[in-house]
Amino acid sequence: MHPSRTIAIIGTLDTKAEELGFLKCVVEARGHRAVMVDLSVRGDHGGADITRQEVAARGGGGVDELIAAGDRGAALDRMSSGAVALMRDLLDQGRIDGAVAIGGGSGSAVASAPLRALPFGFPKVLVSTKGAGDVSAFVGTRDIAVLFSVTDVMGLNPILRRVLRNAANAVCGMAEGAADDVRQADGPVVAITAFGVTTPAAERCRRLLLDVGCQVMVFHASGTGGRAMEELIAAGEIDAVLDLTTTELADELCAGALSAGPTRLEAAGRRGIPQVVVPGALDMVNFGPIGTVPPVLRDRRLHRHNAGTTLMRTTRDENIELGRIVAAKLAGATGPTELVLPLGGISEYGRTGGPFHDPEADRAFFEAVSAAYDGPIVRSSDHINDQPFADLVVARLLALMASIRPAAVAG
Amino acid sequence: MHPSRTIAIIGTLDTKAEELGFLKCVVEARGHRAVMVDLSVRGDHGGADITRQEVAARGGGGVDELIAAGDRGAALDRMSSGAVALMRDLLDQGRIDGAVAIGGGSGSAVASAPLRALPFGFPKVLVSTKGAGDVSAFVGTRDIAVLFSVTDVMGLNPILRRVLRNAANAVCGMAEGAADDVRQADGPVVAITAFGVTTPAAERCRRLLLDVGCQVMVFHASGTGGRAMEELIAAGEIDAVLDLTTTELADELCAGALSAGPTRLEAAGRRGIPQVVVPGALDMVNFGPIGTVPPVLRDRRLHRHNAGTTLMRTTRDENIELGRIVAAKLAGATGPTELVLPLGGISEYGRTGGPFHDPEADRAFFEAVSAAYDGPIVRSSDHINDQPFADLVVARLLALMASIRPAAVAG
Numbered sequence: 001m002h003p004s005r006t007i008a009i010i011g012t013l014d015t016k017a018e019e020l021g022f023l024k025c026v027v028e029a030r031g032h033r034a035v036m037v038d039l040s041v042r043g044d045h046g047g048a049d050i051t052r053q054e055v056a057a058r059g060g061g062g063v064d065e066l067i068a069a070g071d072r073g074a075a076l077d078r079m080s081s082g083a084v085a086l087m088r089d090l091l092d093q094g095r096i097d098g099a100v101a102i103g104g105g106s107g108s109a110v111a112s113a114p115l116r117a118l119p120f121g122f123p124k125v126l127v128s129t130k131g132a133g134d135v136s137a138f139v140g141t142r143d144i145a146v147l148f149s150v151t152d153v154m155g156l157n158p159i160l161r162r163v164l165r166n167a168a169n170a171v172c173g174m175a176e177g178a179a180d181d182v183r184q185a186d187g188p189v190v191a192i193t194a195f196g197v198t199t200p201a202a203e204r205c206r207r208l209l210l211d212v213g214c215q216v217m218v219f220h221a222s223g224t225g226g227r228a229m230e231e232l233i234a235a236g237e238i239d240a241v242l243d244l245t246t247t248e249l250a251d252e253l254c255a256g257a258l259s260a261g262p263t264r265l266e267a268a269g270r271r272g273i274p275q276v277v278v279p280g281a282l283d284m285v286n287f288g289p290i291g292t293v294p295p296v297l298r299d300r301r302l303h304r305h306n307a308g309t310t311l312m313r314t315t316r317d318e319n320i321e322l323g324r325i326v327a328a329k330l331a332g333a334t335g336p337t338e339l340v341l342p343l344g345g346i347s348e349y350g351r352t353g354g355p356f357h358d359p360e361a362d363r364a365f366f367e368a369v370s371a372a373y374d375g376p377i378v379r380s381s382d383h384i385n386d387q388p389f390a391d392l393v394v395a396r397l398l399a400l401m402a403s404i405r406p407a408a409v410a411g
Numbered sequence: 412m413h414p415s416r417t418i419a420i421i422g423t424l425d426t427k428a429e430e431l432g433f434l435k436c437v438v439e440a441r442g443h444r445a446v447m448v449d450l451s452v453r454g455d456h457g458g459a460d461i462t463r464q465e466v467a468a469r470g471g472g473g474v475d476e477l478i479a480a481g482d483r484g485a486a487l488d489r490m491s492s493g494a495v496a497l498m499r500d501l502l503d504q505g506r507i508d509g510a511v512a513i514g515g516g517s518g519s520a521v522a523s524a525p526l527r528a529l530p531f532g533f534p535k536v537l538v539s540t541k542g543a544g545d546v547s548a549f550v551g552t553r554d555i556a557v558l559f560s561v562t563d564v565m566g567l568n569p570i571l572r573r574v575l576r577n578a579a580n581a582v583c584g585m586a587e588g589a590a591d592d593v594r595q596a597d598g599p600v601v602a603i604t605a606f607g608v609t610t611p612a613a614e615r616c617r618r619l620l621l622d623v624g625c626q627v628m629v630f631h632a633s634g635t636g637g638r639a640m641e642e643l644i645a646a647g648e649i650d651a652v653l654d655l656t657t658t659e660l661a662d663e664l665c666a667g668a669l670s671a672g673p674t675r676l677e678a679a680g681r682r683g684i685p686q687v688v689v690p691g692a693l694d695m696v697n698f699g700p701i702g703t704v705p706p707v708l709r710d711r712r713l714h715r716h717n718a719g720t721t722l723m724r725t726t727r728d729e730n731i732e733l734g735r736i737v738a739a740k741l742a743g744a745t746g747p748t749e750l751v752l753p754l755g756g757i758s759e760y761g762r763t764g765g766p767f768h769d770p771e772a773d774r775a776f777f778e779a780v781s782a783a784y785d786g787p788i789v790r791s792s793d794h795i796n797d798q799p800f801a802d803l804v805v806a807r808l809l810a811l812m813a814s815i816r817p818a819a820v821a822g
Binding site: 026030105120121123125129131132133134135136139140141142143144145146147148149150151152154155156157158159160162163165166167168169170171172173174176177178189194206210215216217218219220224225228232237 | 437441516531532534536540542543544545546547550551552553554555556557558559560561562563565566567568569570571573574576577578579580581582583584585587588589600605617621626627628629630631635636639643648
């Protein structure tokens with residue numbers, strides 16, 4: 001037998017008491033403990049271990065008043081932030097080993113918020129009526145196992161029983177199998193950012209870093225990927241960053257689809273870990289199908305990457321602005337930081353003959369960032385995907401890492 | 412200890428051998444057996460229990476030739492259908508108790524196909540680099556637990572180890588906890604279709620059916636919901652249908668966002684189970700934000716339901732066509748079938764004063780379906796959400812159910 005674990009069960013007891021109670025039965029039948037957290041905005045309900053009043057109070061209170069005044073949105077926000085804070089309390093006190101939530105059409109956002117507050121690797125399951133579509137609002141950057149409820153969550157039925165039984169058994173299985181720490185001490189953890197148009201560089205850098213005993217995490221520069229990396233850096237999970245593909249900054253500047261938010265490229269500097277930064281794919285902004293490109297941008301230099309992706313070339317002026325942005329972000333870095341510029345081109349599409357070939361626009365970035373940044377800059381005449389460039393950036397990163405931990409890496 | 416289970420582990424050994432092997436380790440460390448299914452389109456790889464050649468052959472073969480000819484898409488299709496067929500074989504032979512797959516950017520579609528072939532309630536987990544966005548292509552209508560990989564799946568790293576360990580422990584936990592049959596013999600299972608604008612009717616019908624001992628599954632008429640219901644009917648999981656909200660047919664006709672496909676409203680008739688059909692919300696077609704409404708439809712009667720949903724009123728001509736479509740579908744039914752028409756209106760928005768109030772267009776549907784359908788039609792002067800209407804349709808459905816299973820329901 002596995003030792004007994006404690007599983008938080010999260011949802012609204014006013015509308016989902018039967019389903020939440022069923023989860024609890026399965027968890028307890030397996031020999032574990034359940035902590036029922038009630039997210040209901042109104043009514044009093046039996047069966048809660050953490051009542052809606054306690055959740056509301058932790059969120060700042062006043063939920064009943066907000067409901068009475070008809071501001072349901074603000075009431076839900078307070079329940080949501082209360083649940084987030086409570087879940088972190090339980091976690092910090094070592095009182096939970098897993099969490100499972102049920103969310104309906106409008107409830108999935110509120111019920112998933114406390115799951116997103118839990119660390120990477122912590123067992124977390126969301127049963128959602130919206131689990132077969134776009135789950136980005138519920139998952140965020142986290143490893144939440146999302147299980148589509150198939151039927152609406154309106155009373156138990158033979159299918160929903162199976163789904164809920166699976167959800168409860170999944171979170172129990174994860175909690176039973178969790179080691180205290182699976183991070184293995186076999187080398188520093190280096191993050192690399194990659195995109196289709198910088199993959200050759202990323203792949204070679206990864207290989208070189210593995211060869212000298214590093215552990216490598218590759219993040220797809222898709223907005224979510226960059227955000228996840230920044231969060232993991234902030235959480236102390238990453239020892240050094242080879243930020244080869246900073247393209248998400250262009251999406252942030254130009255309202256593209258794959259922005260990683262305004263704080264991208266800041267966590268490593270704040271944390272003080274070594275970073276080598278390259279303007280990979282800053283020559284493009286991502287949009288969805290051509291119809292999703294804002295009309296005001298339709299006359300721009302566009303490239304149909306495939307049916308679902310339209311790319312837009314950044315202009316000379318945008319690149320000047322991006323140069324200033326990169327310089328400003330790196331100026332705040334507290335750890336060893338170097339900027340490495342591939343003067344021969346910053347993406348596969350930017351090569352001679354490629355759809356985004358525009359050396360003048362590229363040069364505008366290089367000049368702007370050079371003028372604005374006071375820190376060390378290394379210039380290479382190579383293209384970003386040329387093999388010597390990968391060798392160069394890895395050598396630079398290993399040098400920075402050695403400068404703070406001389407014995408950690410055999411460069 | 413739980414009895415030993417067998418878990419299928421699915422993915423491409425050419426690119427993900429290390430990660431798939433890690434899943435296998437966790438499954439085996441838990442005392443279970445792993446069956447490794449290789450979806451690679453090329454190369455020979457150790458470690459497969461079902462090799463890529465076996466998968467390809469089950470898909471019709473010729474994968475190597477397709478790859479040599481440069482048709483990677485067709486090769487992937489054959490691997491995908493081979494994996495689907497093999498998974499069904501393993502299931503039919505009672506040789507697997509759960510399945511876990513890993514999919515990357517392009518591999519998630521192929522790796523998830525064999526999971527979608529498994530029944531509702533069967534333990535199935537997908538680890539995907541695309542698990543934080545739109546998962547509809549991977550989940551389809553199924554209860555697949557989708558776990559975002561956080562980092563790219565390019566070699567193990569401390570975060571990916573935790574995610575994969577959780578995925579393996581989740582599927583093991585589900586397989587350990589699976590009963591042979593959780594369908595409980597406490598009453599016939601009735602499906603109801605609902606939408607926001609028919610919720611009052613659906614809620615009352617549900618209550619009435621529960622009161623007489625039925626088990627009720629409510630399906631949100633969101634495309635996925637209707638498709639899931641049709642699949643569950645075909646699989647024999649549902650005993651009778653109260654198809655209160657056939658709105659998905661309007662989306663199918665008018666290229667709306669929530670079509671359930673061309674075969675909606677056919678499974679119950681094919682299976683021969685009792686059905687009562689109501690044209691709920693056939694007065695509207697769903698679109699996303701206003702910008703997603705096709706330009707050719709911009710001059711139509713539109714209603715902004717919220718920021719993410721724009722509704723379009725169906726016209727008189729469309730309703731005539733919908734009447735023919737409903738009649739044709741019901742004409743093929745092999746079981747007891749009745750059409751019930753709420754002459755007072757078919758959605759909350761269609762009431763007097765509502766944004767879609769248009770009695771003439773409604774009447775066009777009623778007349779067209781009446782002219783084209785030879786089977787029994789019941790007409791009520793009520794609005795669909797009036798309480799007597801719910802009482803009427805439930806009484807009709809119970810009568811149909813009693814006509815084939817006189818003792819099953821105490822109506």
